[in-house]
Amino acid sequence: xxxxxxxxxxxxxxxxxxxxxxxxxxxxxxxxxxxxxxxxxxxxxxxxxxxxxxxxxxxxxxxxxxxxxxxxxxxxxxxxxxxxxxxxxxxxxxxxxxxxxxxxxxxxxxxxxxxxxxxxxxxxxxxxxxxxxxxxxxxxxxxxxxxxxx
Amino acid sequence: xxxxxxxxxxxxxxxxxxxxxxxxxxxxxxxxxxxxxxxxxxxxxxxxxxxxxxxxxxxxxxxxxxxxxxxxxxxxxxxxxxxxxxxxxxxxxxxxxxxxxxxxxxxxxxxxxxxxxxxxxxxxxxxxxxxxxxxxxxxxxxxx
Numbered sequence: 001x002x003x004x005x006x007x008x009x010x011x012x013x014x015x016x017x018x019x020x021x022x023x024x025x026x027x028x029x030x031x032x033x034x035x036x037x038x039x040x041x042x043x044x045x046x047x048x049x050x051x052x053x054x055x056x057x058x059x060x061x062x063x064x065x066x067x068x069x070x071x072x073x074x075x076x077x078x079x080x081x082x083x084x085x086x087x088x089x090x091x092x093x094x095x096x097x098x099x100x101x102x103x104x105x106x107x108x109x110x111x112x113x114x115x116x117x118x119x120x121x122x123x124x125x126x127x128x129x130x131x132x133x134x135x136x137x138x139x140x141x142x143x144x145x146x147x148x149x150x
Numbered sequence: 151x152x153x154x155x156x157x158x159x160x161x162x163x164x165x166x167x168x169x170x171x172x173x174x175x176x177x178x179x180x181x182x183x184x185x186x187x188x189x190x191x192x193x194x195x196x197x198x199x200x201x202x203x204x205x206x207x208x209x210x211x212x213x214x215x216x217x218x219x220x221x222x223x224x225x226x227x228x229x230x231x232x233x234x235x236x237x238x239x240x241x242x243x244x245x246x247x248x249x250x251x252x253x254x255x256x257x258x259x260x261x262x263x264x265x266x267x268x269x270x271x272x273x274x275x276x277x278x279x280x281x282x283x284x285x286x287x288x289x290x291x292x293x294x
Contacts, residue, residue: 010253013229014250014255018255022261022269027213031212032208041194041195044190044227047191047228052188057182070177071193074193078194078198079163082163084160087159092270094272099164101255107165108244138280138282
């Protein structure tokens, strides 16, 4: 039950992400890639600060005492937002989405496989290789479809 | 820039996104999920603020002149990161990603098809249907 609930929550997160990429791509076209990424992070910081301030129960560790290497995730987030704002108007949201998930999946399977970054170790199986290949194939299909229409 | 180059760029940035997710999970356990989310946006906002000051061309007034609904992208960002930080410790990075990408793919095909949010329409066709089929098979394999 908890499992299913979190899968549904993850689905909702995906819808939010596609919506954000699409809106951001449009904004990036009109107002600039860097400006759009900046706005995304400033608004995001404002909202997450409010959430943190009002809803976070106390923890033994804080951001200031946590190991600094754990905080570098933001760098990847910044690069991703910059790239997606640039790419979405040029290739469409579906192609961009399939491309980003191909990257996400390859890397998340590697992280699981090696248990990098203090995550649980889940060995890489042939099925997981196959699923990455299938995703790459679907990216190629959307690309071909785009090119035929262009 | 060619479509293929752009797509490869997106693939690489997607790999980074998984690293971010892998970092956020354990960090959220230590300092709290909201705090972990805050760290992403705060550090990102500060870095981009510095970048903006030194950018050769920039126009915040142009940004603020856009219709309000175009400025809401940043509101959805925390939703996504909160989902990541909540779900990864419970169901693992891999399955969290599968769930998120299902939602993403479905939503993005719909957005393209109807040209939502003022984007150019890219309708469903045989290529896109086949791509969807491949993705579903990939997810089925991952889950089994």
